[in-house]
Amino acid sequence: MRKRVVILRIHKYDKDLIKEKISQALYKYFSIDSIKKEDNILLKPNLLMPVNPYLAITTHPTIIEAVGCIFKERGNSVFVADCPGGFLNKNDLNYVYKETGVFDISLKNDFKLLYPESFFTKNNLPLCWWVNQFKMINIPKLKTHSLTTLSLATKNLYGCIYGDFKSFFHLKLPKPKDFIKIIIDLYKNIKPFLNIVDGILGLEGNGPARGGRPKNLGLIFIGDDPLYTDYAISKFFKIKDRFNPLIKAAKEMGLIFEKDLEIISDLKDINVNLKLPSVHILNYFPNSLISFLKSFLKFYPKIDNGKCRFCFKCKNYCPKNAIYVKENGELGINLKKCIMCMCCIESCKFGAINLDRGFILKIIGRL
Numbered sequence: 001m002r003k004r005v006v007i008l009r010i011h012k013y014d015k016d017l018i019k020e021k022i023s024q025a026l027y028k029y030f031s032i033d034s035i036k037k038e039d040n041i042l043l044k045p046n047l048l049m050p051v052n053p054y055l056a057i058t059t060h061p062t063i064i065e066a067v068g069c070i071f072k073e074r075g076n077s078v079f080v081a082d083c084p085g086g087f088l089n090k091n092d093l094n095y096v097y098k099e100t101g102v103f104d105i106s107l108k109n110d111f112k113l114l115y116p117e118s119f120f121t122k123n124n125l126p127l128c129w130w131v132n133q134f135k136m137i138n139i140p141k142l143k144t145h146s147l148t149t150l151s152l153a154t155k156n157l158y159g160c161i162y163g164d165f166k167s168f169f170h171l172k173l174p175k176p177k178d179f180i181k182i183i184i185d186l187y188k189n190i191k192p193f194l195n196i197v198d199g200i201l202g203l204e205g206n207g208p209a210r211g212g213r214p215k216n217l218g219l220i221f222i223g224d225d226p227l228y229t230d231y232a233i234s235k236f237f238k239i240k241d242r243f244n245p246l247i248k249a250a251k252e253m254g255l256i257f258e259k260d261l262e263i264i265s266d267l268k269d270i271n272v273n274l275k276l277p278s279v280h281i282l283n284y285f286p287n288s289l290i291s292f293l294k295s296f297l298k299f300y301p302k303i304d305n306g307k308c309r310f311c312f313k314c315k316n317y318c319p320k321n322a323i324y325v326k327e328n329g330e331l332g333i334n335l336k337k338c339i340m341c342m343c344c345i346e347s348c349k350f351g352a353i354n355l356d357r358g359f360i361l362k363i364i365g366r367l
């Protein structure tokens with residue numbers, strides 16, 4: 001069966017405009033009439049960390065609001081949920097909802113915010129309780145990602161994993177090609193009925209957090225399947241499969257086929273570029289050279305003790321116990337233990353941990 005992806009061109013976060021354009025696309029190209037009034041709708045954005053939405057790290061609240069209002073007007077109850085790493089209790093998650101603008105739009109439109117109070121397991125995946133209770137609409141951000149090249153609809157399902165299990169999987173599967181298997185497992189077990197990717201303001205460069213750079217892309221992608229939606233986006237930006245580990249693995253596993261992708265777009269001669277993470281350029285190097293340079297090629301998390309409030313959330317969340325208190329009372333990171341999972345960066349609500357690039361990456365990042 002063919003999988004459909006619609007591309008919309010929208011340049012600003014104007015709720016009425018976004019609502020009108022998405023609504024037209026849903027009625028024309030997707031089976032929205034199969035949603036009954038009594039169905040409860042769950043909006044699943046990417047709320048990676050508590051930051052201003054104009055940093056393009058999280059889904060913009062205006063898109064969440066526009067989509068929620070479409071279903072509210074059809075008589076559905078609308079819920080919003082995410083489970084960002086390190087923000088498991090209600091107070092912490094409320095802080096994320098507030099900083100990302102989701103709290104305000106939920107209050108205004110009578111959307112109910114959910115909290116990850118418990119989990120269930122499905123095929124060994126520990127998933128937040130809300131995953132199988134609602135009709136899910138996946139609303140990710142269009143971002144680059146230093147581990148997986150892109151973070152789009154399928155990767156956004158990682159936010160359905162309950163709390164600290166996320167850092168557990170990072171610990172168990174530090175290599176991109178192994179980590180991708182968890183993302184594909186999530187794809188097989190979680191079925192959002194719509195995927196609406198917020199690419200009005202995207203994130204390029206060394207995403208998915210503060211290392212990336214916001215970029216006006218003016219795009220929204222809507223698809224009925226997360227993997228095909230990601231495939232369409234990868235093709236749109238002309239990213240070769242070998243540079244996109246998710247698409248490469250999905251093709252090798254027979255999960256996606258070119259012939260089954262139907263792209264609907266009236267955009268002509270549009271040329272929008274997306275700068276990929278610095279590590280992407282390494283794909284042009286021969287393997288022998290990469291293994292020789294390996295120790296110089298890493299990203300390192302670095303704590304800015306001037307900004308640190310010594311709450312120790314990062315220390316408690318680190319799956320490798322790599323964060324320690326130095327003799328002078330400052331926090332340090334033992335890079336011999338660190339597996340570069342970046343969980344500490346995502347868990348720090350004060351923005352006190354950032355990515356520091358190794359010498360060679362600093363040079364090639366300028367290319």
Ligand code: SF4
Pocket residue numbers: 303307308309310311312313314315331347348349350351352353
């Ligand atoms: S770096 Fe951030 S999370 Fe870690 S102790 Fe400091 S303020 Fe807390």
Ligand code: SF4
Pocket residue numbers: 301317318319320321322323333337338339340341342343344345
């Ligand atoms: S220090 Fe940060 S990046 Fe390194 S293992 Fe711990 S949480 Fe992961």
